[in-house]
Amino acid sequence: MKDKSIAAVMEKANEPLRMREFPIPEVKEGCVLVKTLASGVCGTDVHCWRGQVKMPLPMILGHESVGTIDKLGTGRSADSMGEPIAQGDRVFWVAGHPCGKCYGCVVLKDTTVCSGRRAYGTSYSCADYPYLAGGYSEYVFLTERSFLFKVPEAVPSEAAIAFGCGFPTAVKGFEVIGGVRPGTSVLIQGAGPVGLSCVVLAKLGGANPITVMGAPQARLEMARRLGADHAIDIAPLARPEDRVKKAREVAGEADLCIEASGFPGAVAEGVELVRANGRYLVMGVFSDLGPAPVNPSIIVRRNLKLFGSVFWEPRHLHEVLRLLALYNDRLKLEDAVSAKYALENATQALQDVEALKCVKAIISPCAA
Ligand SMILES: [Zn+2]
Ligand SMILES: [Zn+2]
Numbered sequence: 040m041k042d043k044s045i046a047a048v049m050e051k052a053n054e055p056l057r058m059r060e061f062p063i064p065e066v067k068e069g070c071v072l073v074k075t076l077a078s079g080v081c082g083t084d085v086h087c088w089r090g091q092v093k094m095p096l097p098m099i100l101g102h103e104s105v106g107t108i109d110k111l112g113t114g115r116s117a118d119s120m121g122e123p124i125a126q127g128d129r130v131f132w133v134a135g136h137p138c139g140k141c142y143g144c145v146v147l148k149d150t151t152v153c154s155g156r157r158a159y160g161t162s163y164s165c166a167d168y169p170y171l172a173g174g175y176s177e178y179v180f181l182t183e184r185s186f187l188f189k190v191p192e193a194v195p196s197e198a199a200i201a202f203g204c205g206f207p208t209a210v211k212g213f214e215v216i217g218g219v220r221p222g223t224s225v226l227i228q229g230a231g232p233v234g235l236s237c238v239v240l241a242k243l244g245g246a247n248p249i250t251v252m253g254a255p256q257a258r259l260e261m262a263r264r265l266g267a268d269h270a271i272d273i274a275p276l277a278r279p280e281d282r283v284k285k286a287r288e289v290a291g292e293a294d295l296c297i298e299a300s301g302f303p304g305a306v307a308e309g310v311e312l313v314r315a316n317g318r319y320l321v322m323g324v325f326s327d328l329g330p331a332p333v334n335p336s337i338i339v340r341r342n343l344k345l346f347g348s349v350f351w352e353p354r355h356l357h358e359v360l361r362l363l364a365l366y367n368d369r370l371k372l373e374d375a376v377s378a379k380y381a382l383e384n385a386t387q388a389l390q391d392v393e394a395l396k397c398v399k400a401i402i403s404p405c406a407a
Contacts, residue, residue: 046176047385047402048165052090055386061170066110070169073106073130076196078174078382079203080302080400082231085393086326087161095164100385101174101402102134102160103203105196109178119186119353122159131199131360132179133186133353134159139160151211151350159185166387175385177404186353191364199361199371201399205232206239207355210295210362212322212348213240214355219295221245226286226293226312227267227325229300230258231397232375235265237297239370242266243362250290252282253300261375261398279304283311292317299323303331310334315341322348334355375399 042063060171063268066072084093099181108128115392118124119133137144138155150156159179162170169180181187190199202209218226218240225246227234230253241249248268253259259270269289275280298305302322310333313319338345352374363372378397380388382404392400 041178044171044178045382045404046165046171046173047382048097049088049100050097052088053098056175056353056389058383059097059165061165061176063171064169064180066112066180067097067183068113069115070112071108071112071115071130071181071185071187073104073132073179074109075101075104075106075174075176075179075343075404076129076320077105077200077403079200080385080392081205082202082390082392083325084160085253085389088389089234089393091326091328092161093263094161095166097165098161098163098164098177099171099173100160101176102158103192103200104174104179104199105129105131106179106405111116111200112183114335115183118189118229120188120273120357122189123175124189129190130187131190131197131266131356132181132188133356134161135350138146150352151348156350173261175382175402175404177382178364186356188353188357188360191360194367195373197373197376197401198345198367198371199360200401201375202232202236203399204351206236206359208233208322208348208353209236209240210355211351211360212237212331212346213244214319215348216295216318216320216346219244219246223294224291224314225249226290226296226309227251227253227262228296228298228305228309229253230262230270231299231301232296233323234258234299235261235375235398237299238262238267239362243366246295248290250286250293252286257377257394258398263371264374279308282310286312294318295320297322301325301328303328306331309331310337310343313341316344317341318344318346319347325349376401379403
């Protein structure tokens with residue numbers, strides 16, 4: 040076992056990440072040391088790097104990762120489903136840690152609204168023990184509080200990480216709204232990992248038609264490949280009214296509209312595209328980019344049901360891995376990984392994700 044690990048560290052917002060070396064702490068009871076195979080570069084990482092998310096610095100970014108178990112602490116012999124685990128097994132770990140003490144955790148029993156939630160890659164500074172608490176690192180140290188799941192053997196690591204935290208986010212969002220039924224018309228705003236995951240879930244539920252609005256072309260092609268009936272390129276549609284008009288022409292009104300774009304302004308357009316008695320799920324605008332005006336009269340006159348959904352629980356990641364075990368031979372989500380970066384090129388990865396150059400970018404600190 041190595042006693043040091045290299046990581047790409049965010050020391051200041053907007054500055055290049057720096058390669059730093061950290062000591063690997065002793066793997067105590069219940070803890071797990073993993074060697075990182077792939078860390079997704081999430082849109083949230085870009086917001087973090089741009090200083091739009093409050094976090095302690097220095098920070099090792101990366102909250103969606105797959106790795107192989109390098110060392111298991113005593114007492115850790117199974118994953119969070121009770122599946123036996125051993126050195127060398129591939130696992131996908133849950134970045135978030137609920138506090139277990141707040142109103143959300145105790146009364147609501149919904150850890151996604153935990154007020155004391157902390158997460159690898161966003162809340163633990165690498166200045167503090169156990170240092171290696173983010174995926175942009177050769178090794179990640181999972182404390183005894185961490186949930187983790189074995190990646191099914193038939194599922195390639197890149198398929199598991201392809202939509203990163205976006206996939207369990209979408210699974211939880213679908214749970215919140217009660218899913219789709221055969222023939223539900225679905226309009227998805229945004230063709231990033233959350234939007235593309237929604238395409239998969241809508242298709243599996245029999246939704247029709249499924250329409251995605253987004254950019255760039257490579258993401259829209261992936262949306263079509265995953266089952267979208269229509270994919271609207273918003274690049275030439277600069278004004279909100281142009282986008283609404285186009286969506287109505289192509290898809291009509293939607294029983295269900297999903298905001299997976301991350302842009303506050305999308306909400307005003309989304310409510311215009313939902314049919315009477317329809318549902319609108321807002322899931323993409325995670326980072327607080329400020330308010331955006333919405334016409335509330337539309338919500339009243341059409342009996343709209345509005346839903347918000349944030350984060351996900353360990354079971355949603357388990358559902359993603361089960362879904363991949365069942366369907367990835369035809370989904371082939373590994374094809375969505377369109378750019379791979381070495382750890383030292385992590386800054387470039389953030390820039391490319393920000394510029395929407397990739398369907399999904401991953402950092403591979405230690406190739407298999
Ligand atoms: Zn994420
Ligand atoms: Zn809590």
